[in-house]
Amino acid sequence: MRITWLRASLAALALGLAGLLFAWSGAFNVAASSGHWAVTDWFLHxxxxxSVETRSALTSPRDASDPSGLVSAAGHFAAACATCHGAPGIKPSPVFKAATPPAPDLAETAGEWDDRELFWIIDHGVKMTGMPAWPAREREDEIRRMVALVRRLPTMTPEQFAALTGGAARIAPAPGFASCAGCHGEDGRGRGAGDIPILGGQKPAYLLAALRAFQNGTRESAIMGHAAARLSEPEMRQLSLRFAAMPGLSDSARRVADADAARIVLAGLPDRQLPACASCHTPAKPYPVLAGQKAAYIAARLRQMRGDEKEIDARKTQATMPVIARRIPDEMIDRLARYLAGSAAETAQR
Incomplete structure (x- = not known):
């Protein structure tokens, strides 16, 4: 029989209709309990x-790992990831092990991927596997810290993981406090991690507003968004009051000697339309206390805000900090942060 374009087209149409009929009939078994054929599993993997190898090579940053924030990364992993993947000393939930495909044990599989590939997977997730994309799309810093943690999992002991997350030492005298203390510490000082802010001494109204913003997504952070998601309004109020009452930040904290940074704090830079920090960050106004905060945290927050291009004109929005942060000279970010921190310990690290 001679093959013509008409016959080929009709054959293709018939195959397409047969496929649609098969899909419509419900004969295809979508049950997770049925698993995949071995060839299907191989092909999908x-x-x-x-896809990961190609796209990570094209889009992932070369500095894809940041081991400086393992406390916050481990806290988030324990709260949001260990249910599926397990963790050192923590078994995954049998519910998620019954998924198709089941989440891999990262203590065994993390070594199969390089840092840029892990970054891409954590950032974008993987379709049809249950692996979600990172919900805070602008927080590459959080993803880098998670890459560093996943890289450590194959050699991490249960005791080391428990130490990073606060372990059994955490107590819960108030609703939600144990989870918060795992990263922020029972004294509200952030357990020595530069990416975790000091909460002790902060204004309770500001802490409450921050929790609300993390909960409704107006402030981006996958870690804090997950932590705040299930808190009730009374719990957020209670936590804000508890942490604010702890010793820590103070508007009277001793300043380091830096005339240029002092000028920005006290007078601003009129030629750059940069207002003085002290014009807003005072006890009488609802903005956060900065004096005594960790320099590393202040500098990181300013750089995150500089990248928030959604805020263009400070006169047209109440969210002025992205605009203000972009007016701070690049070379002054770290110096300004150290000046505001004002502690001898942070100053000695310069």
Whole structure:
């Protein structure tokens, strides 16, 4: 029989209709309990690995790992990831092990990927596997810290993981406090981690507003968004009051000697339309206390705000800090942060 374009087209149409009829009939078994055929499982994993290798090489940053924030990364992993993947000393939930495909044990599989590939997977997730994209799309700093933690999992002991997350030492005299103390510490000082702010001495109204913003997504952070998601309004109020009452930040904290930074804090830079920090960050106004805060945290927050291009004109929005942060000279970010921190310990690290 001679093959013509008409016959080929009709054959393709018939195959397409047969496929639609099969899908419509419900004969295809979508049950997770049925698993995949071995060839299907191989093919899907092969496609996924090729996609990750190619796209991570094109889009992932070269500095894809940041081991300086393992406390916050481990806290988030324990709260949001260990249910599926398990963790050192923590078994995954049997509910999620019954998924198709089940989440991999990262203590065994993390070594199969390089840092840029891990970054891409954590950032974008993987379709049809249950692996979600990172919900805070602008927080590459959080993803870098998570990459560093995942890289450590194969060699991390249960005791080391428990130490990072606060372990059994955490107590819960108030609703939600144990979870918060795992990262922020029972004294509200952030357990020595530069990416975790000091909460002790902060204004309770500001802490409450921050929790609300994390909960409704107006302030981006996958870690804090997850932590705040299930808190009730009374719990957020209670936590804000508890942490604010702890010793820590103070508007009378001793300043380091830096005339240029002092000028920005007290007078601003009129030629750059940069207002003085002290014009807003005072006890009488609802903005956060900065004096005594960790320099590393202040500098990181200013750089995050500089990248928030959604805020263009400070006169047209109440969210003025992205605009203000972009007016701070690049070379002054770290110096300004150290000046505001004002502690001898942070100053000695310059």
């Amino acid at each position: 092969w496609v996924m690995r090729n």
